[in-house]
Amino acid sequence: MTVVLGLLAAMFYGVGDFAGALASRRHSAVTVLLHSYPVGAVLMIAMLPLVPGHLTSRALVFGVAGGLAGLVGVVIMYSLMVIAPMNVISPVTAVLAAMVPVVFGVVVGERPHATAWFGILLGAGAVILVSRTTEDHPHGKIALRTLALAFVAGLGFGFYFVFLARAGHASGLWPLVISRIASGVLIVPIALQRRAVSAIRGRMLAITVLAGACDALANMFFLLATRHGLLSLASVLTSLYPAVTVMLAVALLHEHTSKVQRAGLALAATSIVLITV
Numbered sequence: 001m002t003v004v005l006g007l008l009a010a011m012f013y014g015v016g017d018f019a020g021a022l023a024s025r026r027h028s029a030v031t032v033l034l035h036s037y038p039v040g041a042v043l044m045i046a047m048l049p050l051v052p053g054h055l056t057s058r059a060l061v062f063g064v065a066g067g068l069a070g071l072v073g074v075v076i077m078y079s080l081m082v083i084a085p086m087n088v089i090s091p092v093t094a095v096l097a098a099m100v101p102v103v104f105g106v107v108v109g110e111r112p113h114a115t116a117w118f119g120i121l122l123g124a125g126a127v128i129l130v131s132r133t134t135e136d137h138p139h140g141k142i143a144l145r146t147l148a149l150a151f152v153a154g155l156g157f158g159f160y161f162v163f164l165a166r167a168g169h170a171s172g173l174w175p176l177v178i179s180r181i182a183s184g185v186l187i188v189p190i191a192l193q194r195r196a197v198s199a200i201r202g203r204m205l206a207i208t209v210l211a212g213a214c215d216a217l218a219n220m221f222f223l224l225a226t227r228h229g230l231l232s233l234a235s236v237l238t239s240l241y242p243a244v245t246v247m248l249a250v251a252l253l254h255e256h257t258s259k260v261q262r263a264g265l266a267l268a269a270t271s272i273v274l275i276t277v
Contacts, residue, residue, distance in 0.1 A: 002229030006237025009221035014244020016214030017090060020074070021081035023200070023208045029078030030187060030196040032208050033071075037184035039212030040219075044176045047220065053172020063178025066163035071183045073156025075190070076149050086249040088261070089150050090242040091268055095123045096154025098272065101161045101235035110230050119274030122267055129264025161235045164219070165226040176219050236272045243269070
């Protein structure tokens with residue numbers, strides 16, 4: 001069940017990230033999030049009866065912490081996907097998003113096999129290959145600062161996964177509701193400071209709603225996956241989402257991938273498989 005739920009989370013994250021990044025090319029990332037976060041909050045509130053639970057102080061604390069960590073990750077990632085190819089930014093963030101929960105899981109007592117540790121090392125190598133671009137790349141060489149920010153975004157997602165998993169199994173979907181409300185509240189002053197409060201209409205609004213709904217559903221499937229198995233297993237399965245984002249970017253936006261980057265993607269997939277063994 002953990003594998004199925006983790007892969008469902010990966011699928012919805014991949015579609016949601018693609019939609020959010022696409023909308024961010026017409027509107028600022030902050031404006032997109034200002035519209036998409038309420039969508040996720042409403043959807044999770046509507047689904048509360050499906051996964052019964054209680055709102056505890058623990059769920060409240062970790063939900064707010066998760067909302068803050070996730071906000072940091074998604075604002076940075078959406079912004080970077082405007083200036084750099086999705087098929088570079090998404091895999092870099094995903095590897096970090098997988099590694100943080102694995103390390104945390106070990107600290108709290110989870111014991112992945114030796115192959116998992118080898119997978120982590122391969123994942124680090126995958127980041128180097130996937131993020132490697134040259135001057136003749138259609139998007140030009142990716143700046144070191146861009147890659148550093150992608151790392152920060154990945155850390156934000158990694159801690160978001162950790163906080164959700166620590167909210168308590170008896171809390172139902174309340175951690176997701178709290179995290180979405182917290183993110184929705186926190187994005188408002190950022191939007192005001194950046195003067196990013198504007199309406200999104202038409203096709204871009206539909207894409208933004210899709211991003212918010214997919215992100216919320218992905219969070220739900222990830223949370224359920226952590227309740228059926230190890231955090232380290234659920235997180236790395238969920239971190240397969242770049243495969244979906246990259247395929248959509250190549251198919252719909254005709255983004256270019258080099259042989260080295262494709263090798264990096266294959267290495268990243270291998271590392272995730274090894275981590276889950």
